[in-house]
Amino acid sequence: MLPIAFRSLLVFLFDLFAAFVAWVGGFLLRFNFEWPVGYVNQILFGLPLLLVVHTVACRWAGLYRGMWVFASLPDLKRVLKAVAVSALALLIVAQLVPPNFSVPRSLFLLYPLLLLLFMGGGRAAWRMWKEHRLYGGLIAQGKPVVLVGAGSRAASLVRELERSPDWKVVALVDDNRNKWGRELGGHPVVGSLDSLPTVLEEFKARHIILAMPSAAPEVRRRVTQLAVHSGAQVFVLPEVDDLMSGRVAISQMRPVEIEDLLGRDPVHIDTAHVSTMLNGRTVLVTGAGGSIGSELCHQLVRFAPSQVVLVETSEFALYVIEQWFTQHRPDIRIVALAGDVKDAHRMDEIFTLYRPQVVFHAAAYKHVPLMEVGNAWQAVRNNVGGTLVVARCAQKYEAERFVLISTDKAVNPTNVMGATKRLAEMVCEAFHVCKGPTRFGMVRFGNVLGSTGSVIPKFQEQIQRGGPVTVTHPDITRYFMSIPEAAQLVLQAASMGQGGEVYVLDMGYPVKIVDLARNMIRLSGYDEEQIRIEFTGLRPGEKLYEELLADCEQTGPTPHTKLRIARSREVPPDFLLELTTWLDNESGASDEAVRTGLLRWVPEYTPRIADAAIQDAPAKTAHVAGVL
Incomplete structure (x- = not known):
């Protein structure tokens, strides 16, 4: 490879040669390619002057900073600057010379045009030759792929894919009718998104790339539905904010995941309001290593709290969240504390030492079947007793806000876990009635995608093992939202609350779990003959559907x-x-005694121990076939 200085010298000599060709060529064009005998002195006199001016113009325009192999619009702008200066110099010189030494007026047009053609065209030709030499042999190789979207992101992606031996773009689809029948990067835009099955079959393609980073969840679901039913695999690009300088890289693509299909529109929160609540404050998060607790930590550090106190009973979970802060936010002061929310002495010690002003109580037992049989009293102690202990400390040490993370299972509960979470809500409501210094609020939402012990990681593991995928009931439905969305809305609700409110998050539409399982199987490249779905029956305490509001x-x-x-x-x-x-008098109460006690406090609680007495879901959810 030639040294950089030598290559720059070659480019400089080429530009001088371009000026020579443009000057002499302009005269030849003017006189129909006959040598202009009467203008020899003008040619010889003007050439050295133009070369000197052109040298200065090229240096001033920065023409030797760019690489020809990546010649693009910025390089063309630099060429235009250099050409403009050279043309202006010619015009000025022509005004200064005697009339008998003047050049033809047509040279004022021919010279800059020819100069631009040679300088710009030479760079473009070099890039085309270089790219053909490097990547031309790859264009006919690779897997045929159809791009969804024919915009600027698709244009960038086409250029990247042409340099990859793994992919071969065969067509594009876009819902914009004005683009149909046109080409992008030499590839045809053949129709709408609905034509995907036909296009895939026509071009023998089994891969699709969604070249629309900001596509709405509905579009992603629609494309993926069409793809999986055609036996094709879908890849997506990162969000626009994650793309570096507008450039798409092959490594940034990934297969579409079930979270993309269940994803919702981006959440926008009142950051000024949340910042007022958190900025410069000491924030305590219980259950800080859990799915919701850790995401709350990730989100709240954007608002510059003075200190974050992490309370977690699991040593490993505490270590993981502490390491996240060490790696990603070393500027935030944290205190990682092992502690159990049921331990009143430990909680009192923590509040005495750190005096948190904002408390997020996310610690809880959440697994319905586990808490239903053999662990009912532990669910009460942790979910109710733990909330009582932390809430009492918050009020005693005059925290400004206390936020309980609740669940949709607290509405008309049929299980111990849901009833204990409703009882925990009532604890916070009772503290609010006491009119202390602390504002108590509760935020209630459904399942979050990818949380520990949730259905999606379970299905993924079962598919990797070759099945079967187990679903409890063919009609069971659930609400889903992403963990970041839930955490952001928790922060928004906390900043809005005046005390005593139970906030309910907009969970969208319920999803049929069997549809979720089918689509995860298809997205993994299998069908239901290869990975079968097995119905196991509702587990103890499990509902067919979840509600967000009590009757x-x-x-x-x-x-x-x-x-x-x-x-x-x-x-x-x-x-x-x-x-x-x-709570103080009971000690290791039986499951039945716990249910009896819960019925006293939560009259809407309807225990369901087995799945024998399943009732049909109400009309508002029974017709829902899922969003997939």
């Missing part, structure tokens, strides 16, 4: 479209005293 509750709007306030029934006056007595 006795009504909702009110908030300034945020994805948040509503649920107005629940009032908590009895002596609730906290009686609940504390129950």
Whole structure:
């Protein structure tokens, strides 16, 4: 490879040669390629002057900073600058010479045009030759792929794919009718998204790339539906914010995942309001190593708290979240503390030392079947007793806000876990009634994608093992939202609350779990003959459907479209005293005794131990076939 200085010298000599050809060529064109005998002196006199001016112009325009193999629009702009200066110099010189020494007026047009043609064309020709030599042999290789979208991202992607031996672009589809029948990078735009099955068959392609990083979830679902039913695999690009300088790289593509299909529109929160709540404050997060707790930590550090106190009972989970801060946010002061929310002495010690002003209580037992049989009293101790302990400390040490992370399973609960979370909500409502210094709020939402123990990681593991994929019931439905979305809305709700509110997140539409399983199988490249679905029956305490509001509750709007306030029934006056007595007096209560106690506090609780008495879901969800 030639040294950089030598290559720059060659480019400089080429530009001088271009000026010579443009000057002499202009005269030849003017006189129909006959040697202009009467203008020899003008040619010889003007050439040295133009070469000197052209040298200065090229240096001033920065022509020797770019690489010809990547010649593009910025390089063309530099060429135009150099040509303009050279042409201006010619015009000035022509005004200064005697009339008998003037050049033909047509040279004022021919010279810059020829100069631009040689300088710009030479660079473009070099890039074309170089790319053909490097990548030309790859164009006919690789797997045939259809691009969805024919915009600027697709144009960048086409250029990248042409340099890859793994892919061969055969066609593009776009819903914009004005693009049909046209070409992008030499590849035809053949029709709409709905024509994908036909296009895949016509071009013998089994791969699709969604070249629309900001495509709405509905578009991703639509494309993937068409693809999986055609036996094709879909790849997606990262979000626009993740693309570096607008350039798409092959390595940034990934296969479409089930989260892309269940994903929702991006959440926009009032960052100024949230910043007012968190900026410069000491924030304590219980369950900081869990799915929601850790994402809350990730999100809240954007608002520059003075200190984040991480409380977690799992040593490994605490280590993981501590390492995340060390690697990603070393500027944030953290305190990683092992502690159990049921341990009143430990919680009192933590609050005494760190005096948190904002508390997010995410620690809880959440697995419905596990808490239903053999662990019911532990669910009460952790979910209710732990909330009581932390809430009491928050009020005692005058925290400004206390936010309980609740669940849709607290609505008309049929299981111990849901009933304990409703009881935890009531604890916070009772503390609010006490009119202390702390604002107590609750945020209720459904399943989050990819959380520990959730259905999606379970299905992925079963598919990797070769099946079967186990679904409890063919009609079971659930609400889903992403963990970042849930965490952001929790922060928004916390900043809005005046105390005592139960916030309900907009969970969208319920998804049929069997449809979720089918699509995950297809996205993995299998069909239901290769990976079968097996129905195992509802587990103890499990519902066919989940609700976000209890029958006795009504909702009110908030300034945020994805948040509503649920107005629940009032908590009895002596609730906290009686609940504390129950928690203190019981010791290892049986599952039946726990259910009896929960029925006393949560009258809407309807225990369901087995799946024998399954009732049909209400009309509002029974017709839902899922969003997939």
